[in-house]
Amino acid sequence: MVDFYENNNANVHRGVHALSLEATEMYEKSREQVAQFINAKDVSEIIFTRGTTEAMNFVAYSWGLNNLQKDDEILVSLMEHHSNIVPWEIISKIRGFKINYVNTNPNGTLNIKDFENKLTSKTKLVCLNHISNVTGVVNDIKYLSKIVHDYGAIIIVDGAQSVPHMKVDVQDLDADFLAFSGHKMLGPTGIGVLYGKKVLLQQMEPFHGGGEMIKDVTFNFKNQQCITSWNELPWKFEAGTPNICGAIGLAAAIKYLNHINMSNIFAHEQTLTKYAINNLKNLNKITLYGPTDSNRCGIISFNITGFSSHDVALFCDSYGIAIRSGYHCAQPLHQILDLQSTARASFYFYNTVQEIRRFIEILQEL
Amino acid sequence: MSAVSADYIARIEGTCGAESDIIVVLKFDKKDQALEKLLKNATLKNQIADMIYNFTYKEHVFRFYASGRIIFKGIKDKQTLNKLIDSLLL
Numbered sequence A: 001m002v003d004f005y006e007n008n009n010a011n012v013h014r015g016v017h018a019l020s021l022e023a024t025e026m027y028e029k030s031r032e033q034v035a036q037f038i039n040a041k042d043v044s045e046i047i048f049t050r051g052t053t054e055a056m057n058f059v060a061y062s063w064g065l066n067n068l069q070k071d072d073e074i075l076v077s078l079m080e081h082h083s084n085i086v087p088w089e090i091i092s093k094i095r096g097f098k099i100n101y102v103n104t105n106p107n108g109t110l111n112i113k114d115f116e117n118k119l120t121s122k123t124k125l126v127c128l129n130h131i132s133n134v135t136g137v138v139n140d141i142k143y144l145s146k147i148v149h150d151y152g153a154i155i156i157v158d159g160a161q162s163v164p165h166m167k168v169d170v171q172d173l174d175a176d177f178l179a180f181s182g183h184k185m186l187g188p189t190g191i192g193v194l195y196g197k198k199v200l201l202q203q204m205e206p207f208h209g210g211g212e213m214i215k216d217v218t219f220n221f222k223n224q225q226c227i228t229s230w231n232e233l234p235w236k237f238e239a240g241t242p243n244i245c246g247a248i249g250l251a252a253a254i255k256y257l258n259h260i261n262m263s264n265i266f267a268h269e270q271t272l273t274k275y276a277i278n279n280l281k282n283l284n285k286i287t288l289y290g291p292t293d294s295n296r297c298g299i300i301s302f303n304i305t306g307f308s309s310h311d312v313a314l315f316c317d318s319y320g321i322a323i324r325s326g327y328h329c330a331q332p333l334h335q336i337l338d339l340q341s342t343a344r345a346s347f348y349f350y351n352t353v354q355e356i357r358r359f360i361e362i363l364q365e366l
Numbered sequence B: 001m002s003a004v005s006a007d008y009i010a011r012i013e014g015t016c017g018a019e020s021d022i023i024v025v026l027k028f029d030k031k032d033q034a035l036e037k038l039l040k041n042a043t044l045k046n047q048i049a050d051m052i053y054n055f056t057y058k059e060h061v062f063r064f065y066a067s068g069r070i071i072f073k074g075i076k077d078k079q080t081l082n083k084l085i086d087s088l089l090l
């Protein structure tokens, strides 16, 4: 990113001068790297966004507003992050369709029976995260997308917690849309990705209007109106000056992750998670949430009797350990699990067993 | 909040979660002085690992962390919080 700002900084797709061409090449190369990383069929299926949240809003406004109507239904799981709930609530108020919420089991896993019961011929869309940011539960998207497609619906997958931690192959999962954020995978903030199947993106109206996303804006002198036509994919969806350096930074992060290898990352995090769960569960005053089997990732939410989650986070912070506390932007999940809030430790591949041991020692002091 | 109290405080943060705790972040170079004031004005109930100081003051309970944060529980409004802070950092 420093290299870009020092040597190639210019706007993309605009000038014919050398700097602009270099910047454009770097930006578009980044898109190719993202496409390869998630095995998209076509590079035009990758739209750069500000992050997962913007990607979800993108689909809600661009696809939802134009495709969902009064008698339609959508399914949203109760384990979703607010970014995969609130946009649909907003659009449903405008379009009048019904949102059916899918329950979770007491251990935080998706209630498949409820999912299957609520999926009907009226269902047009299913909104589901790949990995819960509260319990670390991994949803079997490949299996679920097959059922969803059998009903003629489409599925949007929140990959914010999966893409950084495991190999995600959009073709294998058969996801119609997938959203993720750069800052959760060693990239910079303010950059993220919406993957969409080309056939869907082609039918969709633009989310934002402005420069770069148009082919023509022709002023008709007779009727004093402008006639607009859209650019090709993916630029039809990238109005205005994009976060060029952010995309380049994300591609650099992907290069690094590829170098370490996503399978190695997943395996290491599984080791850390097992170690943490096995040792944390022996602590006196702790309650752990989420399943205890292996179908979960390196996210561990818990509470300690006598302390609020914020107390636990402040205590850990005193020792230089950063954990989160509160609802983690997933209030409905906390409500159905009957939790006031939770403290949450999460691991990445740079964490070590020693660090987790130290974390557990510190918790023991409470 | 009085100017004296404000001088100790960097930020006040609300939290999410049903508990709605309030976290007062003290200025780093003022945290030790603030602790002295708390020890003088409130009742220290106990201490955990030299890191947490559990205090009570009238009907209020709060915790001071050695990192310079104070977490207040069950405070309903800003006015009550400001008044409480003023009495504690007097």
Ligand SMILES: Cc1ncc(COP(=O)(O)O)c(C=O)c1O
Binding pocket: A050, A051, A052, A053, A054, A081, A083, A129, A131, A132, A133, A158, A160, A161, A181, A192, A329
């Ligand atoms: C599962 C999940 N979805 C969505 C988001 C929102 O991501 P962003 O804030 O980058 O848009 C997060 C962030 O915490 C998340 O964990």
